[in-house]
Amino acid sequence: MKKFVNAPINFVSEMLEGLVLANPDTLKYVPEFNMIQRVDRPANGKVSIIQGSGSGHEPAHVMAVGPGMLDASAPGQVFAAPPVDACYECIKAMNSDKGVLALVNNYQGDRMNWDMAIEMAQAEGINVKQFIIDDDVAVQDSTHTVGRRGVAGNFFVIKACGAAAERGASLDELLALCEKVNGQVRTMGVALTSCTPPIKGKPIFEIGDDEMEVGVGIHGEPGRRRDKIKPADAIVDEIFDAVVRDLPFQSGDRVALMINGLGGTPISELYILYRRAAERCKEAGFTIVRNYVGEYCTSIEMAGASLTLLRLDGELEDLLAAPAEIPIRVF
């Protein structure tokens, strides 16, 4: 296993310890519940935004905690939903007079555990609601889902809600905003390699040296088909078309365009993909108002990428431009 790891069972906890050691003034780690939270979160006066799903997708979601983004994150082990008690304790810790919003990606394990945790918290009188994100257009149902999967488009839901919450939006207003963003965002990904969860110690699927998985899920779930690797432009064309047709996006749209690396793909290749995606946007009559090239929602060390388009309006453009402070920066 070609990883920097000590005991594989400690992969997530040691990553989180490293994360707070690197961000001592802004992040706090609660090891009993694997929770990362803002140290500066105002107790009341703002809806708390939380998320928790399997680890292995970093920076999602533990590195998306900070002002203007998430207030806390309760990650599970690699590719495993967070346990019910972790979700429940995260809700309780983030309780606010304006309520708590749990952003949940559409995977059966995550949904089951969050459903139960939310029910427990509501029974105690906590005002918590959830929203299910399902932006992946590749397949209708999948190994771990009924319905579509939640993937990198999730970052736009977090960003929009995080910004609106800082400005005082109510829980119901945020739920309406979630509907809007999730309704206008579409993603599809391609894998060139598999990936290895530390505890498993072996790749989660096999793939030939000349093959790619088109429409892959972020846990290596099968996509639309296995194919021979194509030139970068042809790959972009296929996933761009799939994303555009699904909404459908239309000439005149103002969009945010994200090229997301799946963990093992260098940023040089992501810009090669961006080049073609930007050309295609221009040909299609879309104006790219904001772009995002880098790693947002990964599959451990998988070589691969996804393309996300979000249709914008004045409100969303304004929210995406709002300040946010999360641990990931360069200089």
Next chain:
Amino acid sequence: MKKFVNAPINFVSEMLEGLVLANPDTLKYVPEFNMIQRVDRPANGKVSIIQGSGSGHEPAHVMAVGPGMLDASAPGQVFAAPPVDACYECIKAMNSDKGVLALVNNYQGDRMNWDMAIEMAQAEGINVKQFIIDDDVAVQDSTHTVGRRGVAGNFFVIKACGAAAERGASLDELLALCEKVNGQVRTMGVALTSCTPPIKGKPIFEIGDDEMEVGVGIHGEPGRRRDKIKPADAIVDEIFDAVVRDLPFQSGDRVALMINGLGGTPISELYILYRRAAERCKEAGFTIVRNYVGEYCTSIEMAGASLTLLRLDGELEDLLAAPAEIPIRVF
């Protein structure tokens, strides 16, 4: 070859096209000389800071162009020095009444081409000087170098000079600053896998499934030795000790600590390495004033990481805290 690429010969130019398509308001691409430059660079009144070396190390150095960092970058093909004419044209394009500073990493190809380009520019009366960066402690001489290699510590030289230049420092003051930063910064890296330059189409070296290369260079040059993969903490201990002993760093030092990914290592693992490095700093009596966890200077898709320590003083702390705007961001 598991890459997002069209014709391999166009790998670098298409990456640069993507980069400027994603940053149309801030970056300009000059294809004849493969040059990336700031669109807003003031023609005079500020020393211009430039750098050019082989591609494949992204974000170094084309994605380090922007206010407070580089004014322009002239990259070569993957792992190949930029040609003399590209270096020369980059100097000419960035000419300023306060002079031009070329930051050159210590590799024979880079040095030879920059030496010649600088001589040509000086013959035309351009005030250009160079500084050679050599922060890698792993080996004294290497495949591509006489003397030590320039690696991720290079980012601290860029940042300090970029900030000082924005504040009006003279060319001689910047050269003194380079001496200071390069004199106080030390790096060592470890590779778990090889990497594949697109045109070559094959890995640049072979390495066993259970092996690592300790002290690897950023072009896959041999380091100190080949060994079996060790736990993450043991790997950090070895490279931390090598870096600390070399300067040597001493109890009471205030430092910047960088854990740099080599391209294929997920950020989760970089935080596991950071965790141990931060523990070691604490034990050694170093205060970590600033930290950097992410990809700065990579080897295409190599799985691996390097550790850099920079000893700080008031001037450097101030310069590192100065604003900088480069293409790499998340939200």
